[in-house]
Amino acid sequence: MIKTFTGVSLVKSSRVSLGRYFALLLLIGIAAFMAPGFLTLQNILNLLRSFSFLGFISIGMTFVILSAGLDLSVASLLALCSVLTALFQHWGIYLGHTTTLSYIFPFPFILITVLLIGSFLGFLNGIVITKLKITDFVSTLGMMVFARGLAFAISGGRSIFEVGAETLFMGRGMVGIIPFVACLWVFAIMFCTIVLKYTAFGQRLYVSGENPEAARLSGVDPHIYKIAAYTISGFFAALAGVCMTGRLNVGEPRVAQGWELDAIAAVVIGGTSFAGGQGSVVKTILGVAIIGLIRNILSLLGILPSPQQMIMGLVLLFAVILQRLGERNSD
Amino acid sequence: MRITKEKPVELLSKYGLYFVLLLLIVVSAILSPLFFSYSNIANLLTYNSFTGLLSLGMTFVILTGGIDLSVGSMVGFSSILYATMLHGAIFTFMPDNIFIYTGSPQLTPLFPQGINIVVVFLICSVFGFISGSISYKFRIHSFIVTLCFMIFIRGLAVSYTHGQPLFGMPEYINFIAYGTFLSIPMPAIIWLTASVFSIFLLRYTRFGRGIYAVGGDEEAARLSGIKSAIYRIMPFIFSAFFASLVGIMMSGRMACGDPKIAQGWELDAIAAVVIGGTSLFGGRGTIGGTVVGVLIIGLIINIMNLLEIDAYPQQMVKGVIIIAALALHNLLSGRRYS
Amino acid sequence: MNKGVPLLEAKGIVKQYPGVLALDKVDFDVFSGEVHCLAGENGAGKSTLIEIIGGSYKKDEGTIRINGTEVEFASPKEAQESGIAVLHQELPVLPYLSVAENIFLARQPRNKAGFVNYSEMYRQARKWLDIIQADINPRSLLGSLPMSKQQLVSIAKALSLDAKIIIFDEPSAVLTSVELKRLFEIIGSVKKEGKGIVYISHRLEEIFEIGDRVTVLRNGRLVGTRPIEEINRDTLIKMLVGREISEEVPTERKEIEDKAVLAVKGLCRKGIFEDISFTVNRGEILGVYGLVGAGRTEVIRVIVGADPLDEGEIYIENRRVRIKSPKDAIKYGICLAPEDRKQHGLILGKSVQENIVLPSLHRFKRSLFLDYGRMRSYTRKFVSSLRIVTPTLSQKVRFLSGGNQQKVVLAKWLGMEMKVFIFDEPTRGIDIGAKEEIRSLIRKLAEEGRAIIVISSEIPEIMSLSNRIVIMHNGRITGCLLREEATKEKLIAYSMGANHI
Incomplete structure (x- = not known):
């Protein structure tokens, strides 16, 4: 009986994940058919760059969802960090230096400060959730409203134009023929995969996500891992914010509205379970690629943003239903 | 499962909500001598009746352990849908002037007046039914399902007029939005009537008690012979219905159907329900609490306006309030919401 | 015996799940004014039969008659309307x-x-x-x-x-002797009113105390239905397991070193328990008996740091320790096999290996990374020494049987030089055969010189395992007996709150 059950589960679950690869291939096929230049190296590298921004926050979201949480604040944190990156390079704005750049301190320190602020706000999410015992959903909702409000408040609701060469490099620069962000993203993927799979930290994160009480009784403090997951999510949101600022050459409080949903969609389409404890960063990358390609194809079809939104809603819905059916069969 | 006896602090947390409301009223009165004036109270009630109605539907949903993120989109959708129904001509030819405010619009209603509203209610309720059914049937948390619907419905609403508002509303909608009855503003009357109706439904009908039972423990309810499907799905229909009502009222207030309104209102509604003491676990909470929750948020915003705080920092404060309110609840009751 | 038309008659019930035949042509009936016991090991099909009669599951074949009329239940509600009430074990x-x-x-x-x-x-x-x-x-x-x-x-x-037919699904799993006695009185009076009672239990003594007839299921098949006066304990056990086994092996009394490993003094958690003091010595098994709600689990949860302590002192080898979290407790060598294995003891969706190495992960670090090879050989060692039946080390523990799951919980701690092992209801929900295996593992641990605390609601189990027995009532210790002086009557009396006998 045991053997039958697991046998079934193996077949079904592999069929579901195969389905994802198939979907990806299908999308690539459609795109290649519609746009002849699609499969050129140049275009693929460009696509990789366009995936990276959502890709960063999706990595952070994977950690959070693995810890059985949900981070709605990532897009707002991204916007806040974008505004901060630009503001730190226009520190003289208060002294009337509006046209020239005026760094508050050298760029590496700006980068570190912004990353620290992002991580700290993520850490704060974790603290509120674990210590004040408020649901993930509501706490990060509060942070989402708060961080976006802060981004608007410190920029006065205006875009801060022009950033320094270093920031531009982070968003637009090339390493040989490969976009710098894409390099950074791929490095982040590899690093996080190794952390999750081959370190005690990763193992404990999985375990405390799936069953916090059992983890606690085994001497693993699930709160620490939840806080860490949110901190990591905040860190990646900040990193995406810096890169985004460079890409757009503007510090923009309105940037990335609704991206938290895309990130959640990417994680779920990739096959990471909402219940926590099951999934991986590599799966998420699959989800990011699927979402990115769908958007790409819809744009190629000349579909406007709002009908695109409609279609994305349906795609996410079907992905979730399919995942659920897969899980159900394997249980 | 066993719960501990009520401690004094729990009593405080039970009535603390009313205490906070009272405190806010006193603060408002001190800050502004005009607070107790008729126009201020009337305005306060009117402005909050929209969130108020949304949070009624949301209370039903949260009582069954779900959440409905699609209400904001639903408001925008019903607003533009209703305007479209009034401009039936849009289906045969595209009149030039419907995207421009002309003062005295030419209406070409699709159906006789009144029927149009019913059709809007029906279509929106069907959306509620679909999202509720998907969540129930596939056992996917409604958070995800309604998230998809939130994106989908907003996309749908914005798509077909390219985000443009459609101007022109009939007289009686104007009355619903701006009129008064016994010098009480109509939106407030609608909100309070709906609240009383909801309280009654939840307390004195088997259906209402069933909502608490299914939200409390679905298995226990099932073994008592309660079929959970209807209790899981109906709240989403209620929620969609209230959202479409708000959409029509908002159309009246703006004299146009606008697909972009009410962005993020679902969060205000959820915040009000949660501040009102309804557990996100389901099975515990009251409509009375939700009404107080709406008023608390409304008063805080009112006070910030009186203090002339800018809109952006107000948003920040709102974020902090949601968390602070829940933290206070948890500290007082020593219980966990999740 | 009441003859005539039975209140309830189920004939040839078949229920098939994917890959397993849960019920194979089972017959079962209840007459007015009788208590019909239903017995069988876990997985024998008792629950499935009850769920079908109660309308929760659909049968694949067979007929159910109420008072001679054939019925077909589509939902629990319809069964309820036909006069069937199921009192579930977990009481939703x-x-x-x-x-x-x-x-x-x-x-x-x-x-x-x-x-x-x-x-x-x-x-x-x-x-x-x-x-x-x-x-x-x-x-x-x-x-x-x-x-x-x-x-x-x-x-x-x-x-x-x-309800004309009331079905009790293992009420004794959540009640203890005194409450059970009260329940039996109520069942007796309900029976006199002409209702039919179905009583499900693993516990033989209950079946003999209350039953009029007993039906035994094994592996989804009907073994037989007998009037209670026609059988005795041994024949019933034989029917249950299909072979004769002795249920309890008495402990061989050996000298316990008088060397306290764990001592607690005046433990108190407000409103739950107070003034709890006891000592466990090297190589000793301390039994803790009491009614459900007496505070036994709560006390040990404090000792392992799962809940905060309000007052009191904990000593490990005569050294005062402060335990704020399970992590601290593990550091001092105290570990717990919790009552709710699936929720608190195991990560069901993770593999046997991942579960076993969980508490000792830090030992498998090679610089920053985990040494998978060492983790595998470590796991393999315990899988073979405890005889854990699993196809591979990467099998999810969800798919293991109750007994094997309990062994995985045990294996988590065995490699960590724990000094104190605490078992909370170690054999609950485990087949009779596997129960004895778990018990002998516990005895072996004691022989190796560990200090052991066993909480159990089954008097025979606690008497066969313990060297000493502490009895709790309403958050206090009411008695402490040596194995030799303990009797069933004394345990029950103390657990009811008597301070002197």
């Missing part, structure tokens, strides 16, 4: 609704206008509670009552449903 209840509302859920009395009439509902609830002499306020929240009173509310509910 609505803790935040009142007692009365739990009784009248979905059929609250209504006034003429069709609205719920609360005063009438409370009045009727009072009436049914009085019938079973339960001192419970119908207005209080159900969740504020202790487990045993919640069970009484369920009985009142069954009576109010005018």
Whole structure:
């Protein structure tokens, strides 16, 4: 009986994940058919760059969802960090230096400060959730409203134009023929995969996500891992914010509205379970690629943003239903 | 499962909500001598009746352990849908002037007046039914399902007029939005009537008690012979219905159907329900609490306006309030919401 | 024996799950005024049969007759309307609704206008509670009552449903002897009113105490139905397991070194327990007995740092320690095999290996990374020494049997030089055969010189395992007996709160 059950589960679950690869291939096929230049190296590298921004926050979201949480604040944190990156390079704005750049301190320190602020706000999410015992959903909702409000408040609701060469490099620069962000993203993927799979930290994160009480009784403090997951999510949101600022050459409080949903969609389409404890960063990358390609194809079809939104809603819905059916069969 | 006896602090947390409301009223009165004036109270009630109605539907949903993120989109959708129904001509030819405010619009209603509203209610309720059914049937948390619907419905609403508002509303909608009855503003009357109706439904009908039972423990309810499907799905229909009502009222207030309104209102509604003491676990909470929750948020915003705080920092404060309110609840009751 | 048409008659019931035949042509009947016990090991098909009779599951084949009329239940509600009430083991209840509302859920009395009439509902609830002499306020929240009173509310509910057949699904798993005795009295009086009772239990003594007939299932097949006077303990065990085994092996008394490993003094957690002091020595098994709700689990949860301590001192090898979290407890060598294995002891969706290495992950670090090879050989060692039956080390523990799951919980701690092992209901929900295996593992640990605490609600188990027995009542220790002086009567008396006998 045991053997039958697991046998079934193996077949079904592999069929579901195969389905994802198939979907990806299908999308690539459609795109290649519609746009002849699609499969050129140049275009693929460009696509990789366009995936990276959502890709960063999706990595952070994977950690959070693995810890059985949900981070709605990532897009707002991204916007806040974008505004901060630009503001730190226009520190003289208060002294009337509006046209020239005026760094508050050298760029590496700006980068570190912004990353620290992002991580700290993520850490704060974790603290509120674990210590004040408020649901993930509501706490990060509060942070989402708060961080976006802060981004608007410190920029006065205006875009801060022009950033320094270093920031531009982070968003637009090339390493040989490969976009710098894409390099950074791929490095982040590899690093996080190794952390999750081959370190005690990763193992404990999985375990405390799936069953916090059992983890606690085994001497693993699930709160620490939840806080860490949110901190990591905040860190990646900040990193995406810096890169985004460079890409757009503007510090923009309105940037990335609704991206938290895309990130959640990417994680779920990739096959990471909402219940926590099951999934991986590599799966998420699959989800990011699927979402990115769908958007790409819809744009190629000349579909406007709002009908695109409609279609994305349906795609996410079907992905979730399919995942659920897969899980159900394997249980 | 066993719960501990009520401690004094729990009593405080039970009535603390009313205490906070009272405190806010006193603060408002001190800050502004005009607070107790008729126009201020009337305005306060009117402005909050929209969130108020949304949070009624949301209370039903949260009582069954779900959440409905699609209400904001639903408001925008019903607003533009209703305007479209009034401009039936849009289906045969595209009149030039419907995207421009002309003062005295030419209406070409699709159906006789009144029927149009019913059709809007029906279509929106069907959306509620679909999202509720998907969540129930596939056992996917409604958070995800309604998230998809939130994106989908907003996309749908914005798509077909390219985000443009459609101007022109009939007289009686104007009355619903701006009129008064016994010098009480109509939106407030609608909100309070709906609240009383909801309280009654939840307390004195088997259906209402069933909502608490299914939200409390679905298995226990099932073994008592309660079929959970209807209790899981109906709240989403209620929620969609209230959202479409708000959409029509908002159309009246703006004299146009606008697909972009009410962005993020679902969060205000959820915040009000949660501040009102309804557990996100389901099975515990009251409509009375939700009404107080709406008023608390409304008063805080009112006070910030009186203090002339800018809109952006107000948003920040709102974020902090949601968390602070829940933290206070948890500290007082020593219980966990999740 | 009452003959004629049975109240309930199930014939040739077949239930097939993917890959397993849960019930294979099972016959079962209940007559008016009898208690028919249903026995069988876990997985024998008892629950499936009950769920089919109760309308929760659909049968694949067979017929069910109520008073001779064939019925087909599509839902629990239809079964309820036909007079069948199932009192489930885990008692799904609505803790935040009142007692009365739990009784009248979905059929609250209504006034003429069709609205719920609360005063009438409370009045009727009072009436049914009085019938079973339960001192419970119908207005209080159900969740504020202790487990045993919640069970009484369920009985009142069954009576109010005018149930002709009341099915008790292992009530003894949540009640203890005294509460059970009270339940038996109620069952006796209900029986006299001509109702048919189905009583499910693993515990032989209960079956002999209360049953009129007993039906035994094994592996989904009917082994037989016998009047209780025709069988004895041994024949029943033989029917249950298909072979003769002795259920209890008495402990060989050996000298315990007088060397305290764990000592607690004056432990107190406000409102739950107070003034708890005891010592466990090297190589000793300390049994903790008490009614459900006596505070046994709560005490050990404090010792392992799962819950905070209000007052009191904990000593490990005569050194005072402060335990703030399970992590601290593990550091001092105290570990727990919790009562709720699936929720608290294991990560069901993770593999055998991942579960076993979980508490000792830090030992497998090679610089920053984990050494998978060493983790595998470590796991393999325990899988073979404890004889854990699993196809591979990467099998998810969800798919293991109860006994093997318990062994995985044990394996987590074995490689970590723990000094104190605490077992909370170590054999609950485990097959009779596997139970003895777990017990002998516990004895072996003691022989190796560990200090052991065993909590159990089964008197025979606690008597066969322990060197000493501490008895708790209502959050206090009421007695401490050596194995030689302990008798069933004494344990029950102390657990009821008697301080002197």
